[in-house]
Amino acid sequence: MQSSEHNGFASNSPNGRDAHNRLLESMSAVGIANKDVVEAPYLTQEHILFREQVRRFVDTEVKPRGEQWEEAGFVPRDVLRRMGELGFLGVRYPQAYGGSEMDSIATAILAEELGKSTFGGFAVTVLVHTDMASPHLANAGTREQLERWMPDIVAGKKIAAVAVTEPDAGSDVAGIRTSARREGDNYVLNGSKIYITNGVHADIYFVAAKTDLAAKGSRGISMFVVEKGTPGFSVARALKKHGWLSSDTAELVFEDCRVPVANRLGEENRGFYAVMKNFQNERLVLGAQAIGEAQAAIALTLEWVTQRRTFGTTLWEKQAIRQRLAMQAAKVEAGRQLVYNTAWLASQGRDCVKEVSMLKAYCGELVNEVMYDCQQFHGGFGYMREAAIERMVRDARIHSIGGGTTEIMLEEVAKRMIPSRDRT
């Protein structure tokens, strides 16, 4: 467990303890408390129990309903509320807000298990809320801001989104143009955001905007909390996507949208650094999700190739097929170890930007390579909408794009391969 002192909050409140105890009690109620398997040196008993609980939720609540959510284009509120009750939405947050105060390894476990659901759209709906949007509040919020919003976020009563990308600024975050002009006790926001996950159904948006228009590059950006219903803020349209169909994605518009100064997160003009810091967790989580998806694809494909017969034997009996699957399994295991080793480094407070960038690039590419082979070995059935692998192929494509493209990640790695004194 991490220190309970976080952002000025003494987190050992009776409510927090209750939530945490509930998590452990519900784990033991399903008969897994005494399991003493240790999968890796950095996994504790608590991590293992947590994994079991998420896995059970995925098996019982997600897999049977995932297709309906794909059709509907979003994940219903009752599912997110239920996840809040089970303690899945505040894994790292202070107990004072109902969180469990676990570490980055627990976050990776959550992402990996949600990825294994085979519904990438569902997984990202949850992970944007828990690990890409709400960390902006957790890391920069004042006591008042945390008390105001965090309990409902952890309970799944308010769903969060993060709005950084704009039509003319994705990889190049410093190029955003949405502005926030100070007027007395308010900021007035103008501009638009695009490809925002949870953008249609969220209640609370963490929005990056320029507070100093004259400042060059990364300077002059600040982060704001904008609540649904704020005059001047609207969801311009829901976007239709290639995959992740159960995740809602939106274009957002701000037209003279007045936001109180009390809704600014962190220091004025320091928002770029907050975005970059939070990207580290986002990328770790996306890598873990991708690895979960790749494992699920291999498992599905194993089932298929051991049943399907051609030329008198099963596909598994063809050496070319089983060796290719074995190679993919080896690569996935390598990626998985990189994810967990990096999560461990993060849990120790160590600088791991290079490792995070490596795993985001590696897992984002690998999951697509794995999906290609898995769909190939399913033959014609793999091309049918009724085959899970068909959906998984579409869902995987985003992993080399969203949250930092492979090219940008490799630049981050390359920068750190040469000591700074030798760089040109």
Ligand SMILES: Cc1cc2nc3c(=O)[nH]c(=O)nc-3n(C[C@H](O)[C@H](O)[C@H](O)COP(=O)(O)OP(=O)(O)OC[C@H]3O[C@@H](n4cnc5c(N)ncnc54)[C@H](O)[C@@H]3O)c2cc1C
């Ligand atoms: C489904 C989905 C969900 C998303 N959710 C969110 C969200 O919730 N919140 C949010 O803020 N954003 C979100 N995004 C945005 C996402 O993070 C960006 O799309 C991504 O960072 C890439 O930015 P871009 O689309 O502007 O591409 P660009 O930056 O225009 O890049 C286009 C191509 O050029 C390459 N490229 C760019 N610069 C360089 C360079 N210097 N060197 C080499 N190659 C380069 C890129 O790698 C890429 O291949 C989402 C996107 C999608 C598709």
